[in-house]
Amino acid sequence: MNYAEFLEVVGKRAGMPAAEAAKIVGATLTTLSEGVSGGEARHLATQVPEELRGYLHKDVDFAEQLDLVKFLNEVGVRAGTDGDRTAEVARAVLTTLREAVSAEDLENLESELPKDFRRLFRPVDRTVGA
Numbered sequence: 001m002n003y004a005e006f007l008e009v010v011g012k013r014a015g016m017p018a019a020e021a022a023k024i025v026g027a028t029l030t031t032l033s034e035g036v037s038g039g040e041a042r043h044l045a046t047q048v049p050e051e052l053r054g055y056l057h058k059d060v061d062f063a064e065q066l067d068l069v070k071f072l073n074e075v076g077v078r079a080g081t082d083g084d085r086t087a088e089v090a091r092a093v094l095t096t097l098r099e100a101v102s103a104e105d106l107e108n109l110e111s112e113l114p115k116d117f118r119r120l121f122r123p124v125d126r127t128v129g130a
């Protein structure tokens with residue numbers, strides 16, 4: 001997936017133009033990189049379009065303790081969103097990231113995050129009664 005496709009998919013999922021999606025992508029990936037090891041962030045950077053790699057840059061190897069609430073708060077501050085909207089845009093980014101990286105890389109990434117993050121890597125099931 002190239003950069004334009006990544007932004008277009010995130011934009012569709014987040015209900016915004018692709019040009020506006022760049023801000024939420026940057027906010028989400030920057031915050032995500034803080035919650036994983038430097039090695040994982042660097043490895044993940046090799047799996048995304050070149051234009052996104054800078055958001056995953058880390059000079060340190062340790063991961064910040066980042067629970068889901070803190071993650072969403074940080075994304076919201078960086079993206080200028082709040083509450084349910086922040087969760088929605090973060091999910092749009094992480095679901096798209098899930099499709100852009102290998103299953104093994106996704107598994108490695110998820111293993112470094114608290115279990116409650118996993119729901120953000122999955123699309124919302126909007127079917128009724130499923």
